[in-house]
Amino acid sequence: MRNIDKIVVHCSAGNMNDSAADIVRFHTSPASRGGRGWNTPGYHYFIDKVGNISQLVSEDRISNGVKGHNANAINICYAGGVDQESFKIPMDTRTDAQKVALISLIRSLRVKYPQAIVYGHCDFAAKACPSFDAKNEYKNL
Numbered sequence: 001m002r003n004i005d006k007i008v009v010h011c012s013a014g015n016m017n018d019s020a021a022d023i024v025r026f027h028t029s030p031a032s033r034g035g036r037g038w039n040t041p042g043y044h045y046f047i048d049k050v051g052n053i054s055q056l057v058s059e060d061r062i063s064n065g066v067k068g069h070n071a072n073a074i075n076i077c078y079a080g081g082v083d084q085e086s087f088k089i090p091m092d093t094r095t096d097a098q099k100v101a102l103i104s105l106i107r108s109l110r111v112k113y114p115q116a117i118v119y120g121h122c123d124f125a126a127k128a129c130p131s132f133d134a135k136n137e138y139k140n141l
Contacts, residue, residue: 011081051097
């Protein structure tokens with residue numbers, strides 16, 4: 001069993017209409033076809049714009065969310081996180097349903113992994129992801 005000490009929140013930095021299947025396809029398709037070419041998706045969980053939570057990777061497996069931290073992390077992603085016209089400007093686009101789903105999922109993960117601290121991807125990399133201060137927002141969960 002993995003020793004989970006991090007729960008990392010991400011945004012897809014893409015279209016809010018993306019589905020879990022879209023995310024898996026992007027991460028696992030070859031780079032020659034516009035994908036990342038990874039063997040495993042970047043996130044354990046994905047939350048679409050209406051708040052549906054999809055498990056993309058089993059918690060006992062490592063996902064590709066944060067380079068250098070994946071062995072001990074559960075990675076969660078919500079659809080969006082950028083303006084929906086240019087897809088370039090970081091923006092907290094979480095819907096109310098996504099906010100509720102994130103809180104629910106993080107609470108359930110904290111029960112399983114009480115030692116885990118919630119972070120945003122930006123706490124480990126020079127990125128805006130997840131486009132809000134996840135560490136501060138979820139510090140009391």
